Amino acid sequence: MEDKGKIFRRLHELDDVFVIPNPWDIGTAWILETMGFKALATTSTGLAFLLGVQEGTVPWEQTLLHCQSLVNATSLPVSADLEKGMGDCPESAAQPVEIAAGIGLAGCSLEDHTGITSKPIYDFSLAVERIEAAAKARDALATDFVITARAENFMWGITDLDETILRLQAFEKAGADVLYAPGLRDITMIKTVCQELTKPVNIVMGLPGEIFSIAELADAGVKRISVGASMTRFAYGMFVHAAQEIMSKGTFNYSKDAMGFSELASYFERKRLYLLRNRQVEDMSVERLLVHSGDLWRFNTPLSCLQPPQQGKTLLITVLTPLKKHVNCILTAKEISLLFI
Structure with a gap:
């Protein structure tokens, strides 16, 4: 069987941009594969919602079990949202790469968010060392594996584009395969980031703010588009609205917009x-x-x-x-x- 890591890497080498949606369970993974998407990525927020806990509190072992369930459920390459890895030190970013590849994942994302509100972003040097360690672990693997390095500044109110670009450039030099800065506000920022990097750039759609089309993002130089937890939030939001209608109005009109049994089963x-x-x-x-x-x-x-x-x-x-x-x-x-x- 062909190395899924190689398949995943080749998607980034094609001329066209591609969308990598984020399922949160086996059923949604199968629906997305059936619809023709070429790769999938997990969502840490979606997993937290699925388990009924706060984002950032899911145990590492539970994250691994979730990732493996999606890998086993689909024939597509799966990239895992591993947040900051298993800890703060460089080794804590390297070990997850080895483990992730061992359970069949095609790639993972690692971020520079510390998980601490008072100091949300790792110091520049430590953030780079973590990606260097992860890249070395990838290079020692028997299979291909795609590392996405995330610069989280904009997600935590640090709207310094120049510093964010410096981080992404350093991650690129450290060996990251894909660069990703969630929260960029406008298409000009996105285009600037793409121009300042030589490796593929991932952009997330579905966050609050302006929404761009696939064509607009492709024109800006984006290679990969993810949706994060936006589809999870949409699904849970519709569930909440239905429950609110029952509780507040005593009606069931939400069911008029529900997908039919046979149509849903067909997926x-x-x-x-x-x-x-x-x-x-x-x-x-x-x-x-x-x-x-x-x-x-x-x-x-x-x-x-x-x-x-x-x-x-x-x-x-x-x-x-x-x-x-x-x-x-x-x-x-x-x-x-x-x-x-």
């Missing part, structure tokens, strides 16, 4: 096909095949030996993977025929 159809077509699961054999007429046949036959079913039939297939795990998949004739292409 998960490819998950079943993926379980069969995923190149990580080789030499699969079909243990049982059940036609809805009630007839039952038992097989222990390589998938390649099966014939496509008759049109209109629906099949329940239990797949025995090399890991000895049984995966149930209900497939229509059209769907299972795709396996023989």
Whole structure:
């Protein structure tokens, strides 16, 4: 199977800008993959909301479990929002790179925010040393891995563009693969940052303030666009509005805008096909095949030996993977025929 880190890196080398959305659970990751996005990134804020805690308080182990669940759920490269890593020292920024690559992540972002309100940003030299250590850890890996270095000044009220650019340039020189300064207020700032750097720049959309189109950001020189926790906030916001309507008005009009069952379920159809077509699961054999007429046949036959079913039939297939795990998949004739292409 091809190195997902290499796939992720190549996306940054293409001429076109690309959007890397931020799912917050397995379901949203699958929806985004089904829609055709090429890579995914976790959101630390989205994870905090999912767990019902404040941002910045999710234990490191819980973050890792969340990241691994998304890696295991999708065939796309996944980059992790690892905030400041495992601590303050350079080694605490390097070790997460090794661990992240070990669980199959294609990249990660590391920021210069300390987590301390009274002193929110690391001193310049320490911030650079942390990225240098992370880059050295990346270079020692057997697989490719993309490091995004974040300069958090604007997120914490330090609106000094020159100092932010100096940090990004230092991160670039230290070995970061992608540069990122969330909170830039206007397109002129964004264009200036892109012009002052030679490596790809990520810009986040969905924060309060002016919103720019993909075309506008591409013209400014942006290579990658993320959405942070904005989609999470939108989803939770709609949930809150629905609950408020019930409590305050005693009505349920929100349901008129809810997506239909079949439409929403359609986004998960490819998950079943993926379980069969995923190149990580080789030499699969079909243990049982059940036609809805009630007839039952038992097989222990390589998938390649099966014939496509008759049109209109629906099949329940239990797949025995090399890991000895049984995966149930209900497939229509059209769907299972795709396996023989």
